[in-house]
Amino acid sequence: MKYKTCVSIAETTPTKTKKTLKIALSKSDFVEVRLDFLKISQIPEALELIKKNLNRIVCTLRPKTEGGKFSGNEKERIAILKLIAEYNPYLLDVEFNTLKKNSDLVKYLKTTKTKLLVSWHDFKKTPNSSELKKKINQMGKFSSNVKIVSTAKSTDDSTRMLELYSKRGKNNLIAFAMGDYGRISRILCLYLGSPYTYVSLGKAIAPGQFSVDEVKKITNLKK
Numbered sequence: 001m002k003y004k005t006c007v008s009i010a011e012t013t014p015t016k017t018k019k020t021l022k023i024a025l026s027k028s029d030f031v032e033v034r035l036d037f038l039k040i041s042q043i044p045e046a047l048e049l050i051k052k053n054l055n056r057i058v059c060t061l062r063p064k065t066e067g068g069k070f071s072g073n074e075k076e077r078i079a080i081l082k083l084i085a086e087y088n089p090y091l092l093d094v095e096f097n098t099l100k101k102n103s104d105l106v107k108y109l110k111t112t113k114t115k116l117l118v119s120w121h122d123f124k125k126t127p128n129s130s131e132l133k134k135k136i137n138q139m140g141k142f143s144s145n146v147k148i149v150s151t152a153k154s155t156d157d158s159t160r161m162l163e164l165y166s167k168r169g170k171n172n173l174i175a176f177a178m179g180d181y182g183r184i185s186r187i188l189c190l191y192l193g194s195p196y197t198y199v200s201l202g203k204a205i206a207p208g209q210f211s212v213d214e215v216k217k218i219t220n221l222k223k
């Protein structure tokens with residue numbers, strides 16, 4: 001069994017994105033390109049530069065309200081999400097809150113072949129089990145690829161996120177917690193069925209992220 005990684009990259013120019021992507025792809029199964037770190041005008045160029053590798057790329061365009069850096073307005077973000085969908089990446093990450101508010105976008109994405117990863121983050125805490133389960137059920141209405149990420153303030157918070165794997169039904173679930181207390185869940189999620197875990201190339205872009213080398217060392221202990 002191979003435990004898979006997804007390196008998150010967050011560069012600020014299309015050229016740097018391409019360069020870092022090459023390194024990331026040589027070390028990791030998948031790469032998440034955080035397109036929200038680019039200026040709006042640079043995103044089409046970046047997509048052209050990386051299109052050859054999009055079958056291993058998760059595209060993310062996170063708004064500021066969800067912890068991202070996208071600098072434009074929501075109308076612009078929706079238009080760019082539609083553009084990204086045309087490139088048919090391995091997965092297109094779209095927030096649950098965005099999908100709930102934009103039935104037009106949901107309809108449009110259905111007309112493309114793009115596989116959607118519906119995501120939800122809590123940057124402050126880990127909700128209780130029943131809230132988490134309810135959330136997953138609601139998210140599953142948009143896609144069978146579901147990602148739910150919380151912030152752990154205790155080991156118990158982290159465990160609660162991992163318990164979700166026994167309730168995932170038919171969903172491809174990615175569930176773990178950010179923060180120091182969540183670090184263990186970034187590894188254990190792999191052993192519970194997560195398709196991959198998010199890692200960095202060295203500098204963490206989210207609280208508690210391991211580097212790709214660290215995760216490889218750990219997962220190679222058990223083959």
Ligand SMILES: O=C1C[C@@](O)(C(=O)O)C[C@@H](O)[C@@H]1O
Nearest residue numbers: 008060149178198206207209
């Ligand atoms: O949702 C996630 C997970 C993440 O926040 C992490 O904690 O590793 C990193 C983000 O780039 C990605 O979109």
